[in-house]
Amino acid sequence: MQSSSAPRSVTLDSTVRSTLKLELTGLRNQEGVICAALFASPDGYPNDSSKAIRSGCFPINGNPCLLEFADLPYGFYAASVHHDENMDGELNCNALGIPKEGIGFSGNPRIWKGVPPFQRAEVEFSDRYPMITITMKYLLR
Secondary structure, eight states: OOOSOOOTTOOOOTTOEEEEEEEEEOOSOSOSEEEEEEESSSTTTTTOGGGSSEEEEEEOOSSSEEEEEEEEESEEEEEEEEEETTOSSSOOBOTTSOBSSOEEETTOOOOOSSOOOHHHHOEEESSSOOEEEEEOBOSOO
């Protein structure tokens, strides 16, 4: 399990392709779907899925929930996920902009004063790190 940003001094062979696994822990229930986006750069991170290299909404298959992105080159990525409990396709927030549904980011950076920057969520995907574990956070109960 990887829980912190990888050192950028590592050189990865981007010609090697494999399946990246996202393990989501701490789901408060199994209602709705998990929406995930995987980014290779800060462009569009964390919520413009049109700029993500992979994205989609997936059924919850347990707790922890396992998502897979097949045929992905080794490299450095940042993932953002949200638990769309009511399946409306949006991250529902209160009047102050605080999410009512669960959110999570690769690297499990502390969520304080908004979305963590791309660099704090960027992690290595390689034969050494084939899985990223994300702990879901529910800011409102």
